[in-house]
Amino acid sequence: MPTITQLFQATATAAPIVLTPQDEAVLRARIRAGRTEQRDVLRARIVLAAARGDSNAAIAAHLGVHVDTVRKWRGRFALQRLEGLRDLPRSGRPTVFTDVQAAEVKAMACELPAESGLPLSRWSYTDLATEAVTRKIVESISASTVRRWLSGDAIKPWQHRSWLFPRDPDFAAKAARVLDLYARTWQGVALGDDEYVISADEKSQLQALRRRHPDQPAGPRRCRRVEFEYIRGGTVAYFAAYDVHHARVMGRIAPKTGIVPFTELVEQVMTTEPYASAKRVFWVVDNGSSHAGQTSIDRMKQAWPNAELVHLPVHASWLNQVEIYFSILQRKAIKPGNFRDLKHLAERVLAFQDRYNTTVTPFKWNYSRSDLNELLRRIADHQTAQAA
Template sequence: MPRTGRPTPPLTLTDEERATLTRWSRRAKTAQVLAMRSRIILSCADGGSNTDVAAAVGVHLSTVGKWRRRFLKLRLDGVIDEPRPGRPASIGVDRVEEVVVATLEQTPRNATHWSRTSMAERSGLSKSTVGRIWRDFGLKPHLADTFKLSTDPQFIEKVVDVVGLYHNPPERAVVLCVDEKSQIQALDRSQPVLPMMPGMPERRTHDYVRNGITSLFAAFNIADGTVIGELHRQHRATEFKKFLATIDKAVPADLDVHLVCDNYGTHKTPAVRAWLARHPRFHMHFTPTGSSWINQVERWFGYLTEQKIRRGAHKSVHSLEADIRTWIADWNTNPRPFTWTKTAEEILESLARFCRRISSAAH
């Protein structure tokens, strides 16, 4: 007969225990470890085997067995961490949970986010204790990040198309990421910049004088990292068509040209469409709306801004344009292509996880 393992001990819950575990498991942002343990116990109580529960929750088989045994022995107390050696904790789990829940689900009466002082006043704990709780749970109320979800109805098709070009570019073709960095300002500080000295950083005045603007049209070659750049004082379809002609001259005539562009209106005007019709070797690939992160030339623009524009001082547009041309020429002497690592499937799955998270009961 086939060998059988030890029988899994049955696990049943009272109504109060199930309600408590359900409450713990649905707080997606509070105690992540406690939420995971609660989901394990709830799945075991629903009759799942250790193997099924491990696959459903995404943990190791031994983890399920450990918390099943702990719960059968200690009930709800077994789901909470075991006491550590040393002086007993002076703050109970309930008060810690109260601080974490208030941090995540409430805001102060007269502010947009909590500080250690305001949370200490609300909870009756010291500021250092609040700081330790936040540090243990990875909470940083003073920080905020940005995000934007694309509403493009063709988002999936465009991601698959563009990322497919990055991973499997066509043979006998050049793939160029094209975009415009518009309205680059020629800024000059109101007083001379003071150079860096030992123990003192470079200093510049907070105010500046505007001396005009220019726009940079750039095409980033994903294969070798070289850049085709062109500067124009205006940012219209006329200038974009001129830049397409520049690309046509720069790329050998026997190669097809695949352009990755955003959805800016100048890329789709009748004049541009007519030019593309007369040059059938050009193929346009558009990124999803609101998804500039997928266009590699945007990262190259970041290098240009960090290394040349942001801390520069220019008394005229001519000076600014000369510096940009020099910087591009220097880049092309030692070009550095970017390595695109994620597949389209990984990007879409990551986005799906994010959407599930922000659509959960905690939100």
């Protein structure tokens, strides 16, 4: 580490600069990089100009800085090479809060406010700052300081996510066989090229909402505006079958859900190639009333001998890949809705289906049996802890 005297001597004169190929490559890369901080770009330009033999005054005039700035970084580089272009350590502003105080506020953010007798369901930054003062953790603190602490530790007490315990006694077995199908195996045997996996479900209560006033398109410094008030135009149901490994969606619109429209969807798919002549077609479905229970399995097998209905566990629609497609449909084609009538809504849904089939590839499904086993292990540990 150079002494203060050495630094002063190096910067007092126009130190000669000779660059190695490696140093020059690093400096030029800093200038070209779009994310380099401008202070580092300036220092690199100073050194490169000095290496060309330019005087300090000429460099300062060209870059629009004071000559002392050029002298400083030229001298630093001459003495320490690239390390000399770094800022020297600074003492910085004295800390106001201790690590213990910060940890106590973070611990408080991990609690539910109701546990402290507060009539709140979740914390805000301001609530946490106020409560920290009330509990005498700190004398005073701003909400922005709390926000900075929690952002650094990725604690977000204002967020929540709903979940539930699996209550299907055969959850592990039912979920595992569906995951096997996604991995193209069934009962330990790999699926053949003439065997297909269909993920099917219905999206009910699709509303034809017509806005009372026309939308306003986006403009300079203004996003698109959609009228809040609307007129209800009725509802329809959308039944869809998604070929898991070939990214193909086949669907139909029905006035409402039920066994009949689902049966019509199955017929639509099973009378279409390659499914009509397939060795087996596995239909992955949830436990909705349109396709629930052993009766639905028997009905499917009787109507289509090469079809196999496979039920997901109860409350496991998140394992049904067609739900991903429904989410995409909702975001891209339905929301925010502005439809003249039910016919307009149905046309939009089916037109999006056709467009989707021409542009997509299968979902990158990474959830496997090992992930399922890890989930069940965590749930078992949680239940054990609760019981204790």
